[in-house]
Amino acid sequence: MEHLINTSVQNIKISGIRQFFNMVAHYEDVISFTIGQPDFPTPLHVKEAAKKAIDDNVTSYTHNAGFIELREAAASFVHSRYNLHYRAEDEVLVTVGASQAIDIAFRTILSAGDEVILPAPVYPGYEPVISLCGAQPVHIDTTETDFKLTAELLKKHITPNTKAIILPYPSNPTGVTLSLEELQDIATLLEKHDIFVISDEIYSELTFYGNHVSIASIPSMREKTIVINGVSKSHSMTGWRIGFLFAPAQITKHMIKVLQYSVSCASSVSQKGALAALTEGKDDALPMKREYKKRMEYAYERLVKMGFTVTKPSGAFYIFPSIKPFHHDSHEFALNLVKEAGVALTPGTAFSDYGQGYVRLSYACSMEQLKEGLDRMERYLK
Numbered sequence: 001m002e003h004l005i006n007t008s009v010q011n012i013k014i015s016g017i018r019q020f021f022n023m024v025a026h027y028e029d030v031i032s033f034t035i036g037q038p039d040f041p042t043p044l045h046v047k048e049a050a051k052k053a054i055d056d057n058v059t060s061y062t063h064n065a066g067f068i069e070l071r072e073a074a075a076s077f078v079h080s081r082y083n084l085h086y087r088a089e090d091e092v093l094v095t096v097g098a099s100q101a102i103d104i105a106f107r108t109i110l111s112a113g114d115e116v117i118l119p120a121p122v123y124p125g126y127e128p129v130i131s132l133c134g135a136q137p138v139h140i141d142t143t144e145t146d147f148k149l150t151a152e153l154l155k156k157h158i159t160p161n162t163k164a165i166i167l168p169y170p171s172n173p174t175g176v177t178l179s180l181e182e183l184q185d186i187a188t189l190l191e192k193h194d195i196f197v198i199s200d201e202i203y204s205e206l207t208f209y210g211n212h213v214s215i216a217s218i219p220s221m222r223e224k225t226i227v228i229n230g231v232s233k234s235h236s237m238t239g240w241r242i243g244f245l246f247a248p249a250q251i252t253k254h255m256i257k258v259l260q261y262s263v264s265c266a267s268s269v270s271q272k273g274a275l276a277a278l279t280e281g282k283d284d285a286l287p288m289k290r291e292y293k294k295r296m297e298y299a300y301e302r303l304v305k306m307g308f309t310v311t312k313p314s315g316a317f318y319i320f321p322s323i324k325p326f327h328h329d330s331h332e333f334a335l336n337l338v339k340e341a342g343v344a345l346t347p348g349t350a351f352s353d354y355g356q357g358y359v360r361l362s363y364a365c366s367m368e369q370l371k372e373g374l375d376r377m378e379r380y381l382k
C-alpha cells in the first residue's frame with residue numbers, strides 16, 4: 001500500500017539531525033553535542049502550577065486560541081520585552097510548541113506554486129512544511145555574510161511568486177542574530193512588496209549582547225509579520241509543547257481555523273504551566289542565558305585555538321564552526337569524530353546543502369562535558 005502514500009510526504013526525509021543522532025546512538029562513551037534541548041530542569045513554579053491544574057480538574061478543552069489569561073500574559077511579555085503590540089483577544093494564538101506555530105503559519109498563507117525564502121544554513125523544520133503545501137523553498141546562501149540575511153541578498157531572490165520570508169533569528173544552527181539596523185534595511189526593502197515575514201523568535205530570550213529585536217516592532221512590518229515564539233527554550237519546557245503565534249487579527253482569524261481542525265487547542269495543563277512561566281517566571285531565562293554565554297565564550301575560544309574558522313554567536317545555544325581547515329565533507333568529518341574521538345557533532349548538511357563544510361555544536365550540556373568533548377576534539381585533530 002505504500003505506493004498510495006501522498007507523493008509529497010514520500011519525498012520528505014527524516015531530519016538530518018535525527019538521522020545522524022540515530023546513526024551514532026550505538027557508539028559507547030560518546031560526548032554528544034547534538035541536542036537542541038536546554039539542559040536545565042523546568043522551573044519549580046511551572047511544575048507546581050501544572051500539578052495544581054491537574055488537582056483543580058483544569059483538564060478540559062480550552063478556547064481554540066488558548067486560555068485568555070495565557071494569551072494576555074504572552075502579549076504582555078512580548079510587549080515589555082520586545083515592544084510588540086498584540087491584542088490578547090484576537091491577535092495571539094497558543095500552539096503546540098513553536099513547531100505547530102510554523103505548520104499553522106505556512107498552511108494558512110501558502111498556496112501551490114508560492115515561493116518561500118529561507119536564509120541558509122537553516123533549521124530543518126521549515127522546508128518539509130513548505131513542500132507539503134506545494135510551495136517552493138528558496139534557500140539564500142548566507143555563508144558569505146556571517147550567516148545573516150541582508151537586504152541586498154534578499155533583493156536578488158524576490159520574485160513575483162515570493163509569498164513569504166522566514167526570519168529565524170537568533171539562529172539555529174549558527175547562533176547569529178540581526179540588529180535593529182539590519183532589520184530596518186530589510187523592512188525598507190519590503191515596504192515595496194506584499195510579502196509575509198515569518199519571524200521565528202523561539203530563542204529571543206537567549207540573546208547574549210543587548211536586547212532581542214523583533215522585526216514586528218518596526219511599524220511598517222507589523223501588518224505583514226507573523227511572529228513565532230514559545231516557552232520551549234526560554235523556560236526549558238520543550239516537552240510541555242507550548243508555543244505562540246502573534247499576528248494582526250486579519251491573519252489570526254484564518255490561522256485559528258487551521259489550529260482548530262488540527263488540535264482543537266494546546267494541552268490545558270501545559271497552558272497553566274506556561275502561564276506561571278510568563279507571570280511568576282518572567283526572568284527564568286536569565287540564569288540559563290548567563291550560563292550559555294559562558295559556555296559559548298569558552299567553546300568559541302577553544303575552537304578558534306584548534307584552527308576552526310568560527311563566526312561568534314550572539315544568541316541561542318549553538319556554535320557553527322567551519323571545518324574547511326580540516327576536511328571538506330561535514331558528514332564524514334562528524335562520523336570520523338564520533339568513531340575516533342568519541343564526540344558527536346551535527347553535520348552542517350542537516351541544515352541544507354549550504355551547511356556543507358560546517359558542523360553544529362550544541363553547548364546545552366554541562367561545562368565539564370563541554371571541556372571534556374573539546375579536549376577530545378583537540379587531541380584528535382593534533
Ligand SMILES: Cc1ncc(COP(=O)(O)O)c(C=O)c1O
Nearest residue numbers: 036097098099123172202230232
Ligand atoms: C529555530 C527553531 N524553531 C522552532 C523550533 C521548535 O520549537 P518547539 O520545541 O517549541 O516546537 C526549534 C527547536 O529546536 C528551533 O530550533
